Amino acid sequence: MHVNRRGMALVAALVSALACAPANEPSSANDHLPGAPGIGDTDFPKDGNGGYDVTHYAVAIDYTPASKQLVGVTTITAGATHGLSSFNLDLSGFTVRSVTVNDAPATFSRQGDELTVRPARPIDNHATFTVKVSYAGVPKPAGDGSNLGTYGFMPTPDGAFVAAEPNGAKTWFPANDHPADKAPFDFSITVPAGVTALANGEMVGQPTTAGGRTTYRWRERHPMVTYLATATLGKFELRQGSTPGGIPNLAAADPRFTTSIDRLYTTSATITDHWATVFGPYPFGSTGGVVDDYAAGYALESQTKPLYGGFHPDETIIAHELAHQWFGNSVSIKRWRDLWLNEGFATYAEWLWAEHKGTKTAEATFKEFHRRRAGDPIWKYPPGRARPNDLFNQAVYSRGAMTLHALRRAVGDQTFFALLKRWAADHRYGHVTTDQFIGLAEQMSGKELSALFDAWLFQPRRPQ
Structure with a gap:
């Protein structure tokens, strides 16, 4: 995610996480117990759910603006x-009409954003099962009252802008709505x-129109975090084609922003x-991107199609959102406290893009930030433990990026850039933690780096 800083405050939000299974496993493989109502996040105990891992979502919606x-x-x-x-399952609002499990009717109940499903027959350990939920209503976007603003399924006059970070997928489909569980x-x-x-992903076939309504089918065959899903x-x-390197490329722009479409297509x-x-x-x-006429004030790295909410994106923001395709989308966090692994990396990519273009070195940007006075708020917020009530703080972005530059200084360019490629390759389509990154950095550099990471990620003061 990247906030449009033209008049907008940096964002704040939610969440921190652990793993897909609940803490207390059954005593026997033959036991059948309720799945936990949360995935294990101690800060936000109802985010996600325990007892299962999703392997596929098929989301069918019919929407009338x-x-x-x-x-x-x-x-x-x-x-x-x-x-x-x-x-x-996590689901916010809507009237649930029916639920089936393995094609058999199931009973269900609602409490807040929790949809509890009771299958006609218990589900055995390690069994694969399908649950189908039919629902209807007017989607209600999420918002936590902070300067993050509104997110989730956000109606517009001609459709909807759907940007769901951190936990807004549940505003338009039932889900295990947490980064620790992703699926195609x-x-x-x-x-x-x-x-x-x-x-997300690529269109399957051509749109079909009947009775004055058109159906589009899209498929993202790679695992995806729920907050990245968009409709x-x-x-x-639209402008469609391929990058010079042969990657299919689609740029889309609302009529108010059509002057951006060629630049968005080419720059992406x-x-x-x-x-x-x-x-x-x-x-x-x-790859590609979408500019919509919705004044979100931020961009989101929706998988394969970053979203830009109500502004003409410049190269810096595009570089940030596309870097997320590696860091955040392919390589995903298990818990929100490690958000710097997404935002710090994407922010450092902005610095690398400027360096590549010859407009400013990453070292110069690092020094500008480091010259901030010792009492600046950025030093009081250690980015290695993102706070659930201030998730998208500037420190997570900029001090996270500074951590990477401090590492680059310590290990040298050859090791640093090899580390970035190794990190992306070793954890492609998987999940990561800060400890894993520190371990790989030490392994590849042959250096003990705990003091460096402690100073930059975990101490509430300006590192020397």
């Missing part, structure tokens, strides 16, 4: 991590004829290909 009515059927395929007598997605999106539906809808001008292509030389092969099937 004029009435803001959404009718959805989401089918989730998952594997049980212990015997389940019941399990939870299929989308089927039906809208009034003349409205374009954009989602951004509206009137768009150039930067994607360049990052492939710096971070290793591009991890997904396509």
